[in-house]
Amino acid sequence: MKPPVLLFVSEYDAPTEWREAIAAADPGIEFRAYPEMGDPGEIDAALVWAPPAQVMAACTNLKMVSILGAGADAAIGATWLPEGVPVCRIVDDGMQRMMVAYVVHAVLAIHRDASRTMKARRERRWDYVHPRDTAERRVGVMGLGNLGGAAAKAIAMLGFPVSGWSRSPKAIPGIACFSGMDSLATFLEGCDVLVVLLPLTPETRGILDAAALAHLPEGAFVVNAGRGALLDEAALEAEIRSGRIAGATLDVFQEEPLPEGHPFWDLEEVMITPHHASVPNPMTAAPQVAANVRRAVAGEPLLNVIDPSRGY
Numbered sequence: 417m418k419p420p421v422l423l424f425v426s427e428y429d430a431p432t433e434w435r436e437a438i439a440a441a442d443p444g445i446e447f448r449a450y451p452e453m454g455d456p457g458e459i460d461a462a463l464v465w466a467p468p469a470q471v472m473a474a475c476t477n478l479k480m481v482s483i484l485g486a487g488a489d490a491a492i493g494a495t496w497l498p499e500g501v502p503v504c505r506i507v508d509d510g511m512q513r514m515m516v517a518y519v520v521h522a523v524l525a526i527h528r529d530a531s532r533t534m535k536a537r538r539e540r541r542w543d544y545v546h547p548r549d550t551a552e553r554r555v556g557v558m559g560l561g562n563l564g565g566a567a568a569k570a571i572a573m574l575g576f577p578v579s580g581w582s583r584s585p586k587a588i589p590g591i592a593c594f595s596g597m598d599s600l601a602t603f604l605e606g607c608d609v610l611v612v613l614l615p616l617t618p619e620t621r622g623i624l625d626a627a628a629l630a631h632l633p634e635g636a637f638v639v640n641a642g643r644g645a646l647l648d649e650a651a652l653e654a655e656i657r658s659g660r661i662a663g664a665t666l667d668v669f670q671e672e673p674l675p676e677g678h679p680f681w682d683l684e685e686v687m688i689t690p691h692h693a694s695v696p697n698p699m700t701a702a703p704q705v706a707a708n709v710r711r712a713v714a715g716e717p718l719l720n721v722i723d724p725s726r727g728y
């Protein structure tokens with residue numbers, strides 16, 4: 417029997433690391449890295465980020481696509497996704513740790529006013545500001561899934577009062593949990609720092625519009641590591657320019673890379689990071705990809721599969 421064949425296609429991820437990690441997870445899987453794809457008809461599964469449509473269309477026996485990331489928005493409805501092929505995402509401890517580190521870093525930098533300290537240091541000024549207890553700043557996390565749930569717990573461990581918002585009701589010890597659109601305004605009203613870790617779906621696109629941002633308390637901060645299109649960038653800019661929202665740490669944008677003339681570049685209150693909050697770690701993520709290749713070939717249920725009707 418021929419070994420299952422996995423095709424790797426990404427401009428952003430290292431094929432060598434993934435080749436080694438898949439071999440370590442399951443040496444019986446044949447790994448091919450695009451453009452060396454051999455006979456496309458032999459390919460059973462694909463591990464991809466933004467693949468060319470013609471490459472995917474050539475794989476006429478494709479049984480599963482695994483996205484090289486946690487967010488499936490770039491795959492759902494994409495022209496490159498062959499019809500009827502299920503999409504899986506990465507749910508990975510390594511990726512979770514990396515996101516938790518990003519969020520904790522962002523929240524602490526806001527809480528300890530790191531930009532002010534660094535500015536004073538550059539200007540050789542001793543700029544004493546009395547520090548505040550973490551218990552005095554409320555942090556709210558939108559999205560309590562694999563990444564948001566872990567980030568909320570890590571922030572709570574630092575002593576911040578933490579709330580969270582999700583689609584379905586949750587009970588997480590130490591986190592005040594809200595769910596559904598009816599509770600969104602109340603949730604936002606209690607966020608001195610709002611951390612956004614929602615997936616981008618038809619329901620969440622533009623969810624942080626001017627009306628939603630207006631519910632944040634005076635002097636609040638926004639941290640968005642979910643997707644740029646969750647947020648109305650012009651509305652956030654207006655809130656920051658007016659001084660009502662104190663600042664933002666943004667890893668994701670409606671257009672990436674952030675265009676040269678974008679107003680955020682002129683706002684010192686906006687910390688810009690280049691969509692680098694978290695990526696899958698091949699060594700920790702490869703076992704689930706390898707298992708899904710086997711499952712797809714055997715016609716068994718897949719792990720971490722996206723529900724196209726929910727969009728995540």
Ligand code: NDP
Nearest residue numbers: 486487559560561562563564582583584615619641693694
């Ligand atoms: P999950 O699917 O595990 O969690 C998603 C969470 O969002 C769930 O709690 C879900 O609610 C909630 N949610 C979804 N739709 C709604 C809605 N309409 N209203 C309220 N809550 C909603 O995703 P992950 O935690 O793994 O990842 C989250 C996102 O982070 C990804 O989709 C991706 O966009 C982004 N990301 C960004 C990275 C970066 O480098 N910046 C890296 C990796 C991911 P429920 O629990 O009820 O289902």
